[in-house]
Amino acid sequence: MRKWAIPSACLLLLVAGALAASLPMPWAAAQAPKVWRVQSSWPPASPPHLSFLELAKKIEEMSGGRLKLQVLPAGAVVPAFEILDAIHRRVLDGGHGVPAYWIGKHEASSLFGTSPGFGMDSWDNLAWMYYGGGLELYHELLQKELKMNVVSFPTSPLPSQAFGWFRKDPLKSAAELKGLKYRTVGLAADLFKELGAALTILPIGDVIPALERGVLDAAEVCCPSVDKTLGFHVVLKTYMVKSLHQPAEFLELIVSKSRWDELSPDLKAIVKYAAMAEAADFYMRDLKMNMQDLDDLVARGVKVTETPPEILKAQLEAWDRVLERKAKQGPFFAKVIESQRQWAKQAVPYRLLFSTPREIQFEHYWKKRS
Structure with a gap:
């Protein structure tokens, strides 16, 4: 039987090809970015809408482009008050609004943004949401009481609103x-x-x-x-x-829980902390504006x-x-009120005790010069 000779150069190519096939190729490993189709509740030039755009930018930059939010203007798909339903039905992947917009489904939704606050401002309220049990109660409302397949991320504290x-x-x-x-x-x-x-x-x-x-x-x-x-x-x-x-309202990013569950742990962390970062960034921008x-x-x-x-x-x-x-x-309404009261019972006296009255400083620095 005739033996076929394989040139050494060809042998090297075959070996290299076999090795290459066994290794993940950069272009194969690089997955296409996840893109969420999300809708705003706000007019295009308004600060809340700009906050939504900034939040989307933070998520994209922090994720290295692996997660992108395609922000649609208010009314592009559904009216503002229907965004929650649209996310639940997967018509949208997410949206931006305020909890008070869902009051037509459950009155307790408004407690998370447009309650009396019991002396709290929006930063105190956000602290209750993230560290006082408020967010757990809000998800209980959304997911159990309303049966909505969504997840919320509180962000962007609003100033005490004008009369x-x-x-x-x-x-x-x-x-x-x-x-x-x-x-x-x-x-x-x-x-x-x-x-x-x-x-x-x-x-x-x-x-x-x-x-x-x-x-x-x-x-x-x-x-x-x-x-x-x-x-x-x-x-x-x-x-x-x-x-x-409305002394203590904040904005929120709401996301389809199905979309949320698709994310890796690091992307989930990015969404969470981008919302918190935008809260601080918005406050500083909003003060200036x-x-x-x-x-x-x-x-x-x-x-x-x-x-x-x-x-x-x-x-x-x-x-x-x-x-x-x-x-x-409603017992759930009462439960949320009690949780807020207990947080405010500690937070408000603490803030009053350690906050120097601005009126004294204003009188010293500015009023006598005006």
């Missing part, structure tokens, strides 16, 4: 709220109903058109930057600040006035009645 924009002169007493056609969302709507106002609940993109048509006498959305972006100052000139209807935009609003002829203490006290008393009534109607 709002008014068509007429600033209010001097709570009695002037009676019959006032007013816009807010969440449990704050129950608060103002308790005070006699006529409530309309709208997504923020619909508020200015409602004011222009005369459907509303007054409305609140958030704070100087958001309100300026929406164009409140074009329609109304009376801006009342300080209120207790709000203080600059407030000056701009004043320069454009907006009259800024502080809400009288009599109205603030009336709000607190109305909150007591609303919460007592609703806690009797």
Whole structure:
């Protein structure tokens, strides 16, 4: 039998090929990035929407491009109040909103953002969410009470929200709220109903058109930057600040639990910590924007006035009645309230004890120079 000779160069190629076949190739190992199709609840230029874009950017950068969020504008797929259902049904992979937007499904949802806060601000509230049992309760609400296949990541703390924009002169007493056609969302709507106002609940993109048509006498959305972006100052000139209807709200990223379960442990950690990082980043950006935009609003002829203490006290008393009534109607609502109260019972006295009053510093540094 004839023996076939294999040239040494060919032999080397065969061996090299066999070895190469046994090793993972770089282009084979590099998987295509995961892309989540997510929708915003906010108008494109508004600070909450910009926060969503920044969060998406952080997740992509921290993951080295392995996880990307394709951010769709508000209303691209579903209206703002329907985002939760769309995520559950896998129409969307995720979305960005506030817990109060799900109040139509369960009133307790609003407690996680638009409760009275019991003296807390949004940072205290976020601390309760992450370290005081709030997030566990929120997931119990979403996943067990509502049967929604979703996961939430609290982020971006909002400042204590303004009382709002008014068509007429600033209010001097709570009695002037009676019959006032007013816009807010969440449990704050129950608060103002308790005070006699006529409530309309709208997504923020619909508020200015409602004011222009005369459907509303007054409305609140958030704070100087958001309100300026929406164009409140074009329609109304009376801006009342300080209120207790939404003192501790935050934004949230909601994700399909099916999509979440597909992630590796490191990508899960990236999403979680990107949301927390954006909370701090948003606060710093938002402070700069709000203080600059407030000056701009004043320069454009907006009259800024502080809400009288009599109205603030009336709000607190109305909150007591609303919460007592609703806690009797639902055990889960009562459980969330109790958890918040216990956290605030420690957090608020601590903050008061260790926080130096800013008024003293303001009087020393700035008022005497103005």
